[in-house]
Amino acid sequence: MRVFLKELFFELKKNKGSMIGIIIIILATVIALFAPLIAPHDPTHIYSDYLRLPPSFTAGGNPQFFFGTDDLGRDLLSRLIYGSQISLAVGFAVVVISLVIGTFMGVIAGYYGGFIDKTIMRITDLIMSLPSILFAIVIVAVLGPGITNAIVAVSIVAIPNFVRIIRAQVMVEKSRQYVSAAKLFGAGNFRIMFIEILPNCMAPLIVQASLGFSDGILNCAALGFLGLGAQAPMSEWGTMLSDARSYIESSPWMVTLPGLCILIVVLSFNLLGDGLRDALDPRLKKQN
Amino acid sequence: MKYILKKLLDMIPTMLGISLVCFFMIRMIPGDPVLNLIGERGADPARYLEMKKSLGLDLPITEQYWVYLKKTLQGDLGNSIISNNTVWSEFIERFPATVELGMVGLFFAIIIGIPLGIFAAIKRNSFFDYFLMSSSLIGYSMPIFWWGLILILVFSVKLGLTPVSGRIDFIYDIPTFTGLYIIDTLRPAVVSAEGFAPFWSSLKHLILPSLALGTIPLAVIARMTRSSMLEVLNEDYMRTARAKGMSRKRVIFIHALRNALVPIITTIALLFGSIITGAILTETIFSWPGIGKWIVASITARDYPVIQGGVLIISFIIVLTNVLVDVIYYFLNPKMRN
Numbered sequence: 001m002r003v004f005l006k007e008l009f010f011e012l013k014k015n016k017g018s019m020i021g022i023i024i025i026i027l028a029t030v031i032a033l034f035a036p037l038i039a040p041h042d043p044t045h046i047y048s049d050y051l052r053l054p055p056s057f058t059a060g061g062n063p064q065f066f067f068g069t070d071d072l073g074r075d076l077l078s079r080l081i082y083g084s085q086i087s088l089a090v091g092f093a094v095v096v097i098s099l100v101i102g103t104f105m106g107v108i109a110g111y112y113g114g115f116i117d118k119t120i121m122r123i124t125d126l127i128m129s130l131p132s133i134l135f136a137i138v139i140v141a142v143l144g145p146g147i148t149n150a151i152v153a154v155s156i157v158a159i160p161n162f163v164r165i166i167r168a169q170v171m172v173e174k175s176r177q178y179v180s181a182a183k184l185f186g187a188g189n190f191r192i193m194f195i196e197i198l199p200n201c202m203a204p205l206i207v208q209a210s211l212g213f214s215d216g217i218l219n220c221a222a223l224g225f226l227g228l229g230a231q232a233p234m235s236e237w238g239t240m241l242s243d244a245r246s247y248i249e250s251s252p253w254m255v256t257l258p259g260l261c262i263l264i265v266v267l268s269f270n271l272l273g274d275g276l277r278d279a280l281d282p283r284l285k286k287q288n
Numbered sequence: 289m290k291y292i293l294k295k296l297l298d299m300i301p302t303m304l305g306i307s308l309v310c311f312f313m314i315r316m317i318p319g320d321p322v323l324n325l326i327g328e329r330g331a332d333p334a335r336y337l338e339m340k341k342s343l344g345l346d347l348p349i350t351e352q353y354w355v356y357l358k359k360t361l362q363g364d365l366g367n368s369i370i371s372n373n374t375v376w377s378e379f380i381e382r383f384p385a386t387v388e389l390g391m392v393g394l395f396f397a398i399i400i401g402i403p404l405g406i407f408a409a410i411k412r413n414s415f416f417d418y419f420l421m422s423s424s425l426i427g428y429s430m431p432i433f434w435w436g437l438i439l440i441l442v443f444s445v446k447l448g449l450t451p452v453s454g455r456i457d458f459i460y461d462i463p464t465f466t467g468l469y470i471i472d473t474l475r476p477a478v479v480s481a482e483g484f485a486p487f488w489s490s491l492k493h494l495i496l497p498s499l500a501l502g503t504i505p506l507a508v509i510a511r512m513t514r515s516s517m518l519e520v521l522n523e524d525y526m527r528t529a530r531a532k533g534m535s536r537k538r539v540i541f542i543h544a545l546r547n548a549l550v551p552i553i554t555t556i557a558l559l560f561g562s563i564i565t566g567a568i569l570t571e572t573i574f575s576w577p578g579i580g581k582w583i584v585a586s587i588t589a590r591d592y593p594v595i596q597g598g599v600l601i602i603s604f605i606i607v608l609t610n611v612l613v614d615v616i617y618y619f620l621n622p623k624m625r626n
Binding site: 017122123125126129130131132133134137138140141142214218221222225226227228238241242245248249252255256258259260262263266267270271274 | 606610
């Protein structure tokens with residue numbers, strides 16, 4: 001495993017894009033972890049004398065509020081900093097939930113085949129036949145809006161990707177000799193599936209996890225934007241964007257900055273995912 | 289023929305599954321559905337029972353599903369709680385707007401995306417190639433609900449070039465023919481009465497939303513075209529064609545493009561799902577009166593029959609397009625036929 005990671009990092013270092021991605025991700029993580037130390041103000045504190053103040057580097061700005069304030073007089077920079085906590089946590093939660101459930105379903109489907117496989121694939125087809133946001137909207141409509149329900153909804157939508165990838169890989173692996181050998185030694189199905197086969201399916205899983213991160217963050221922000229995700233006064237980027245919509249003409253910075261944060265974080269995970277795919281799949285790398 | 293039939297039959301279990309999801313969706317909402325519908329205050333017992341019966345909620349659950357399925361197959365999707373119109377009529381009223389938006393968005397993505405992808409593949413590893421691939425990754429990562437707002441900010445607010453919302457200026461009352469305003473406004477009757485002003489108005493309203501909607505498909509198409517072209521350009525028959533004295537242009541545009549087109553067309557067809565997702569967000573931003581805005585509004589209003597019916601119709605359309613993709617693919621790719 002350690003050798004694998006070392007080689008992976010060596011390959012990644014050659015790819016400029018993915019290094020940029022990693023640096024931004026590390027930076028964002030540091031900001032999120034130390035938000036209380038970095039943020040100049042309390043993100044929910046209302047400075048009622050400073051409503052919709054422009055950024056400090058533009059005309060009419062106040063040096064106390066670097067990126068200005070929002071419609072309630074809250075410091076925008078602090079809200080953006082705390083927003084990184086929510087976005088990264090959401091992305092992490094979505095990836096963990098969908099990866100664990102999706103991997104489990106995928107391994108079982110690929111290993112057993114037959115009826116179990118058919119049933120699981122029908123369920124994933126079903127989820128995939130609906131556009132991801134629409135399916136998430138349906139789930140949120142049932143469970144009610146809120147960040148937790150948004151995470152549940154987006155995770156369910158992300159499961160099929162993992163199922164398909166793992167299933168395909170397991171189907172290849174299960175006819176390898178080491179599996180027959182394990183069987184001869186009397187290993188149980190559970191051991192063969194999760195201890196013998198699964199570690200050999202890591203490469204596509206890692207790529208999908210990175211891409212799942214960006215999808216998760218993007219979808220949760222979209223739900224927040226539609227008013228179905230995080231609720232006020234939480235400083236989630238998508239929710240902030242939807243609050244700022246009515247002030248687009250008078251206070252454009254309120255619209256520009258939260259969206260830019262979403263774009264940068266999503267982009268960095270996509271850069272990493274692309275780099276990982278190139279590093280882990282030599283066939284693809286040769287072509288492009 | 290046999291293949292098409294098989295694909296169509298394959299749709300049945302998926303659609304049954306989706307109908308089950310839609311059916312149980314309403315029943316899984318916390319609280320009493322009858323009270324959810326008539327409101328807690330107006331709940332006098334007689335009206336409560338009457339409502340329960342009219343909703344068919346007094347039957348056992350399996351029978352309820354059976355009734356629901358029968359009704360759905362007859363085209364009866366229920367009525368909106370808010371407007372009391374049938375869900376189907378509300379859908380039909382809004383669908384053309386989404387078709388128009390989606391078509392123009394996709395058109396824009398195709399006519400820009402394919403040439404860019406081809407060019408990047410020919411000039412592989414050039415500055416242009418890197419630039420295009422990085423921009424397409426940015427486009428792919430774009431939160432379009434933000435991108436739409438930025439377009440409004442630049443083109444509507446700062447430059448004053450385009451309207452902020454809606455499909456056409458209110459002063460025009462265009463008789464519906466196809467429901468697509470850019471076509472309806474060009475009908476002779478309209479042109480002779482109002483000139484081309486209504487057409488320009490509808491086109492102006494259409495530009496920003498379709499740009500916003502087309503961005504992600506554009507990025508996907510450009511990337512797909514590039515990698516598909518690269519794959520074909522490496523084939524032996526390309527070298528043969530060049531060796532027998534064909535011009536480079538002819539080889540690229542006739543031989544390579546034709547073979548590269550199969551995966552590109554599949555990709556485009558598969559983008560329909562993401563177009564619908566995009567439409568939900570784009571229509572909300574631009575107040576575009578299509579099905580995306582309709583669904584979001586119905587969720588805010590807790591108009592459950594509309595959510596239920598709307599989701600069912602949209603997923604049916606998507607499942608059907610996926611079958612269509614498979615069929616097109618089957619005809620384009622002779623290898624599939626064996």
